[in-house]
Amino acid sequence: MFRVTTFRPGTTLQACTASYRIVEADFPPGSFREAILLPHVIHYLVFHLGAPDTLYDIHLQQFTGREILLGASKHYQQLRCFPGMKLLVVTLEPDGWYKLFHRPLPSAGLQNLAPFTEGLSRQLQTCTGTPQLVRLLDAFLQYCADNHKTPVRDISPAIRLIHDTNGNISLPELQAQTFTTKRTLERHFMEQTGLFPKMFARIVRFRHALEFMHRHQVCDPAQLAVQFGYYDRKHFLRECRALTGQLPATLPEQLFGQ
Numbered sequence: 001m002f003r004v005t006t007f008r009p010g011t012t013l014q015a016c017t018a019s020y021r022i023v024e025a026d027f028p029p030g031s032f033r034e035a036i037l038l039p040h041v042i043h044y045l046v047f048h049l050g051a052p053d054t055l056y057d058i059h060l061q062q063f064t065g066r067e068i069l070l071g072a073s074k075h076y077q078q079l080r081c082f083p084g085m086k087l088l089v090v091t092l093e094p095d096g097w098y099k100l101f102h103r104p105l106p107s108a109g110l111q112n113l114a115p116f117t118e119g120l121s122r123q124l125q126t127c128t129g130t131p132q133l134v135r136l137l138d139a140f141l142q143y144c145a146d147n148h149k150t151p152v153r154d155i156s157p158a159i160r161l162i163h164d165t166n167g168n169i170s171l172p173e174l175q176a177q178t179f180t181t182k183r184t185l186e187r188h189f190m191e192q193t194g195l196f197p198k199m200f201a202r203i204v205r206f207r208h209a210l211e212f213m214h215r216h217q218v219c220d221p222a223q224l225a226v227q228f229g230y231y232d233r234k235h236f237l238r239e240c241r242a243l244t245g246q247l248p249a250t251l252p253e254q255l256f257g258q
Contacts, residue, residue, distance in 0.1 A: 001025075001026060001027060001033060002023055002024065002025060002026055002033075002081075003022075003023070003024040003026050004021055004022070004023050004024075005021065005022045005130070006019050006020070006021050007019065007020040007021070007022075007130070007134050008020075009090075009134075009137075009138060009141070010138040010142065012142060012145075013138060013141055013142060013145065015093070015099065016092060016093050016095070016096035016099040016100055016145065017090060017091070017092055017093065017096055017100075017141060018042070018091040018092065018093055018096075019090075019091045020088065020089070020090055020091075020134060020137060021088075021089045021091065022049070022086065022087070022088055022089075022130070023085075023086070023087045023089055024050070024085065024086045024087075025050075025054065025081050025082065025083050025084065025085035025086070027083060028083065029083050030083075031083065032080050032081060032082050032083075033080070033081045034058070034078060034079070034080050034081070035078070035079045035080075035081060036076055036077070036078055036079075036244075037070075037073075037076060037077040037078075037079065038076055038207065038210070038243070038244065039073055039074050039075060039076060039203045039206070039207075039243045039244075040072060040073060040203065040207070041072050041094045041193065041195060041200050041203050041204060042072065042091060042092060042093065042094055042096075043069065043070065043071050043072055043091075043092040043094075043096060043097045043105070043194075044069070044070040044089050044090065044091055044092070045067075045068075045069060045089070045090035045092065045113060045117070046064075046067070046068045046069075046070055046087055046088070046089050046090075046113070047066070047067055047087065047088040047089075047090075047117075047120065047121040047124055048064075048065075048066040048067070048085075048086070048087060048121060049086045049087065049088055049121070049124060049125055050084050050085055050086030050087075051084035051085070051086075052066070053082070054081065054082040054083070054084050054085035054086075055079060055080075055081060055082070055085055055087070056079065056080040056081075056082070057077075057078075057079060057110055058078040058079065058080055059077065059078060060110070064110060065112050065113070065114065066114075066121045067112070067113040067114045067117050067119075067120065067121045068110050068111065068112065068113050069097075069105075069110070069111040069112075069113045069116075070110055070111075071097070071105050071111060071194050072094065072105070072193055072194040072195050072200075073194075074195065074199050074202075074203065074243070075243075076243065076244050076245060077110070088124060088133070088137070090137065090141075093159075094159050094192075094193045094200070095155055095156060095159060095192045095193055097192075097194075098191065098192035098193075099145065100141055100144045100145050101116055101144055104190075104191045104192075104194075105193075105194040117140070120136075120137075120140055123136060124136060124137070153180075153184070153188045155185075155188050155189060155192055155193070157177075157178055158174055158178045158180070158185065158189070158197065159193075159200075161174060161177055161178070162174070162197070162200060162201045162204050163204060166204065166205055166208045166228060166229075167201040167202065167203070167204035167205025167206070167208060167228075167229075168201075168205060168228070168229040169201060171185070171197060171198055174197055174201075185197055202239070202243075203243070205228055205229065206239055206240070206243055208228060209224050209227070209228040209230075209236070210248075210251070212224070212227065212228070213248060219248055219249055221233040221236045221237050221240075221248060224236055224248070236248075
């Protein structure tokens with residue numbers, strides 16, 4: 001269905017950039033595939049390298065631009081992919097956008113990236129091979145990181161705590177362990193990740209539950225609730241419906257492994 005090739009960014013960029021991926025549509029002309037993106041806490045810089053008008057936002061009812069930011073989101077998103085689609089996807093760490101561009105995220109969901117990248121996709125399209133493409137991308141992102149001020153507060157320790165506890169950490173516990181006030185923590189989380197810490201932790205916990213469900217072929221809401229710290233079966237089902245619009249048993253296979 002899709003051909004995916006993954007590359008590592010330069011060493012000095014790995015604190016804010018997780019990976020580069022080339023994603024190509026591999027299905028017959030005249031057809032399309034729909035993709036549902038789960039709520040997520042990471043950000044994606046997406047550059048179109050192939051034919052135009054091959055990635056369609058179902059919610060906005062329009063084709064995406066050639067350079068887009070897919071920011072952290074508490075809502076699921078639906079996209080339609082057409083033959084000829086070829087994307088370069090830069091996967092950022094949760095606070096990676098702020099570390100690179102040192103400005104708050106524009107907003108959640110799909111956004112036009114062109115004002116921040118100065119037409120980088122046109123340069124990427126002229127690359128004659130993948131090594132040249134990776135070098136150009138490394139150089140651009142390193143330039144961004146080197147030519148802005150250091151963030152006011154590093155929230156990486158708080159992000160690690162949330163991931164280490166699978167999202168099962170309360171805001172007071174997070175405040176105590178990072179020596180931060182509630183107001184300061186919420187302000188810097190929203191500024192650097194686009195999400196409040198409570199929602200950030202909710203999404204992390206839910207995604208861990210879905211990964212466990214898929215890996216171990218478990219679809220018992222009561223078991224998942226106990227395993228991942230939900231109050232009860234109904235709590236987990238409500239969370240699933242709120243974050244995906246569906247119940248666990250009806251979630252399509254392509255949701256897993258995102």
